Amino acid sequence: AQTVTQSQPEMSVQEAETVTLSCTYDTSESDYYLFWYKQPPSRQMILVIRQEAYKQQNATENRFSVNFQKAAKSFSLKISDSQLGDAAMYFCAYRAGGSQGNLIFGKGTKLSVKP
Amino acid sequence: DAGVIQSPRHEVTEMGQEVTLRCKPISGHNSLFWYRQTMMRGLELLIYFNNNVPIDDSGMPEDRFSAKMPNASFSTLKIQPSEPRDSAVYFCASSFGTVGLSRTFFGQGTRLTVV
Numbered sequence: 001a002q003t004v005t006q007s008q009p010e011m012s013v014q015e016a017e018t019v020t021l022s023c024t025y026d027t028s029e030s031d032y033y034l035f036w037y038k039q040p041p042s043r044q045m046i047l048v049i050r051q052e053a054y055k056q057q058n059a060t061e062n063r064f065s066v067n068f069q070k071a072a073k074s075f076s077l078k079i080s081d082s083q084l085g086d087a088a089m090y091f092c093a094y095r096a097g098g099s100q101g102n103l104i105f106g107k108g109t110k111l112s113v114k115p
Numbered sequence: 116d117a118g119v120i121q122s123p124r125h126e127v128t129e130m131g132q133e134v135t136l137r138c139k140p141i142s143g144h145n146s147l148f149w150y151r152q153t154m155m156r157g158l159e160l161l162i163y164f165n166n167n168v169p170i171d172d173s174g175m176p177e178d179r180f181s182a183k184m185p186n187a188s189f190s191t192l193k194i195q196p197s198e199p200r201d202s203a204v205y206f207c208a209s210s211f212g213t214v215g216l217s218r219t220f221f222g223q224g225t226r227l228t229v230v
Binding site: 042043044045047050091101102103104105106107108 | 146148163171204206210218223224
């Protein structure tokens with residue numbers, strides 16, 4: 001069974017600085033997709049960034065980028081120029097390729113941003 | 116589009132009572148997911164539907180839980196009888212297709228408290 005592990009329950013960053021959130025996963029599949037979701041106090045799950053496993057190039061979305069290391073099964077999220085609005089829970093998620101469409105989530109990392 | 120709509124946003128009920136959570140997916144989406152979020156277990160898939168048909172219900176905790184999707188625009192998750200350990204946030208999510216980078220959209224969740 002696939003699993004997703006986020007080893008940092010909490011992280012803190014100074015406003016305008018850069019922070020990296022870690023995520024590792026375990027799978028025997030070769031075709032899969034990885035995602036980072038943000039959950040602010042409003043509870044809304046917001047997709048931050050996504051990556052296809054077959055792509056070597058790391059995905060980027062404005063201030064958010066990933067470091068995808070397929071051999072190491074690692075998928076970390078880097079937030080540059082951190083803003084107060086980035087404070088939230090961040091969840092790493094995995095989805096197998098093929099027809100199985102559900103997301104498997106890590107336990108999350110709570111990010112605090114200090115002014 | 117208004118996004119995935121869940122109701123109610125909050126529900127407080129007494130142990131033993133029946134609880135029904137409702138979800139309206141995004142129009143045109145053909146996959147619907149019910150997730151449960153707790154501090155201890157994180158986000159877990161309960162069940163998911165594709166074209167109104169349940170595909171994977173292995174995450175449904177026990178017979179007290181049931182889910183239906185009578186049409187493409189409505190789904191319910193019912194707990195009967197409810198127990199205090201069912202207290203959690205229940206998310207409904209939908210997507211168009213279940214493969215690749217198809218994006219999963221989440222509702223704002225229902226916070227259920229069973230006393």
